[in-house]
Amino acid sequence: MTQYKNSTRVICGAIAITAFILLWYFGTSGTQLGNIMPGPVKVFRSFARSFVVPIGKYTMLGHAAWSFTRVIVGFSIASALGVVIGLGMGWSRVITAIFKPIIEIIRPIPAIAWIPLAILWFGLGETTKYFIIFLAGFFNVTLNAYHGATSVDQTLVGAARMLGTKNNRLFFAVVLPSSIPYIFAGMQIAITTSWATVVAAEMVRSSEGIGWLIISGMEINDTTRIFTGIVAVGILGFIFATIMREVENRVCRWSKKSDI
Amino acid sequence: MKKEKFSYKYILISAGTILGLLLIWETATDVLRLIPAVALPSPVEVAKTLLLKMTDTAPDGATIPQHLATSLKVALSGYSIGVIVGVPLGIAMAWYPKFALFAQPLFDLIRPIPGIAWIPLMIIFFGIGLLSKAMVVFTAAFISCVVNSFWGIRQTRDVHLWVGQTFGAGNFQLLWNVAIPTALPMIFTGMRIALGVSWSGLVVAELLASTRGLGFMIQQCRGLYRPDVIIAGMIAIGFVGAVLSYLLSWVEKIFLKGRKES
Numbered sequence: 001m002t003q004y005k006n007s008t009r010v011i012c013g014a015i016a017i018t019a020f021i022l023l024w025y026f027g028t029s030g031t032q033l034g035n036i037m038p039g040p041v042k043v044f045r046s047f048a049r050s051f052v053v054p055i056g057k058y059t060m061l062g063h064a065a066w067s068f069t070r071v072i073v074g075f076s077i078a079s080a081l082g083v084v085i086g087l088g089m090g091w092s093r094v095i096t097a098i099f100k101p102i103i104e105i106i107r108p109i110p111a112i113a114w115i116p117l118a119i120l121w122f123g124l125g126e127t128t129k130y131f132i133i134f135l136a137g138f139f140n141v142t143l144n145a146y147h148g149a150t151s152v153d154q155t156l157v158g159a160a161r162m163l164g165t166k167n168n169r170l171f172f173a174v175v176l177p178s179s180i181p182y183i184f185a186g187m188q189i190a191i192t193t194s195w196a197t198v199v200a201a202e203m204v205r206s207s208e209g210i211g212w213l214i215i216s217g218m219e220i221n222d223t224t225r226i227f228t229g230i231v232a233v234g235i236l237g238f239i240f241a242t243i244m245r246e247v248e249n250r251v252c253r254w255s256k257k258s259d260i
Numbered sequence: 261m262k263k264e265k266f267s268y269k270y271i272l273i274s275a276g277t278i279l280g281l282l283l284i285w286e287t288a289t290d291v292l293r294l295i296p297a298v299a300l301p302s303p304v305e306v307a308k309t310l311l312l313k314m315t316d317t318a319p320d321g322a323t324i325p326q327h328l329a330t331s332l333k334v335a336l337s338g339y340s341i342g343v344i345v346g347v348p349l350g351i352a353m354a355w356y357p358k359f360a361l362f363a364q365p366l367f368d369l370i371r372p373i374p375g376i377a378w379i380p381l382m383i384i385f386f387g388i389g390l391l392s393k394a395m396v397v398f399t400a401a402f403i404s405c406v407v408n409s410f411w412g413i414r415q416t417r418d419v420h421l422w423v424g425q426t427f428g429a430g431n432f433q434l435l436w437n438v439a440i441p442t443a444l445p446m447i448f449t450g451m452r453i454a455l456g457v458s459w460s461g462l463v464v465a466e467l468l469a470s471t472r473g474l475g476f477m478i479q480q481c482r483g484l485y486r487p488d489v490i491i492a493g494m495i496a497i498g499f500v501g502a503v504l505s506y507l508l509s510w511v512e513k514i515f516l517k518g519r520k521e522s
Contacts, residue, residue, distance in 0.1 A: 004361060102277065113460070203376070
């Protein structure tokens, strides 16, 4: 298929984005829409200001740090446990038989639907948020690790066995490495889901974090603040996805998995 | 790992685990009363509530089928518009590179923003009725539809296109007969992801602002300390989500008949 030069792509992209911002600018300056929707200049100014002037208790960096911590804690627990259980399920059919039905029963319930129950269980504090984010990431990682461990090339396993590899070494030298690309694919999805979930959890119940920023804008009818929050959510989500992709590229450089 | 012949042993283990968990749950709540009922009601009580709520409007003003109808109406209207707009847009972006030059940067701008983040804005713009929630669901569904259709079309082999061109197929014929069939599995994957995202996006929207719907029900019952209704609601949400995704895979099977599972 046709490929364009990088310079052409950058120029066309710049034109498209400029056109969009101009449309936004003229659509909101002096029109009826301008009364309920802030223009790009106002949003940008408010975004820049939020780094210096606190909104609520913290500045933008403070809110970002709160959300970031919540995601990292929940996501790390989910990944660690998910990899162990997923690989275990791939390794032994007894473990599969134990965990698979439980996972399949709980998985269709969106993590966010646990919020009211989690609040009754753990109160309004941080534990609730960690628990929700854990749930958001856990199933993705587990099922991908499981899938990875079951799709190991049987020729490799056979070869290793024929050469006298013991179970223990077979796991660490053959099964684990060939599952890594799958595990990372699962973690990639999990971090995106976790990020969306932390925003949701903070919107439902919290007094700091990016999600709170957005919902507090709604409560005081300040659309500029909502837009500031949305911009921050977008930027941080982009950063999360980029970090995960970089880590994946480094760890799985040998894997020929096509990049999507 | 190893291919073993089908055996009842594993089914027994699975059934045993679930029964065991239910038994522990029941013993801890009803029999030994280790956990207070305001935190975790017993499974028997949850089942009773689930049955009762099918016809009873207490304590939140509507029965489960009524809540469900409201939620489904919102989810399906937003989701279908998301698919109808998102899939063609993704296809167009992949097939017409000139269009992609301008559309892709714009799409990349909104792509990292989860659909959920738009909820407060939609509520301010469109109120707390059907429209604002349908818009949230639409945004959530739209993004994964575009992404997956785009990559599906991009996977078309050049060789296939060349063969088509050699036999004199026009651009539109190539798209319709070569590229779209290649992309269909990816398009369906996108629709399946979109369904999950839409359903959970809807629940958040209902948790935040609504007057009816399953999300509204569980949020209300948190305030009323009725965990039995919350759990019954979660079961309903999970069950309906699973049914929807099952229906979609059924449609997918009809469309992709005769294809190998990837």
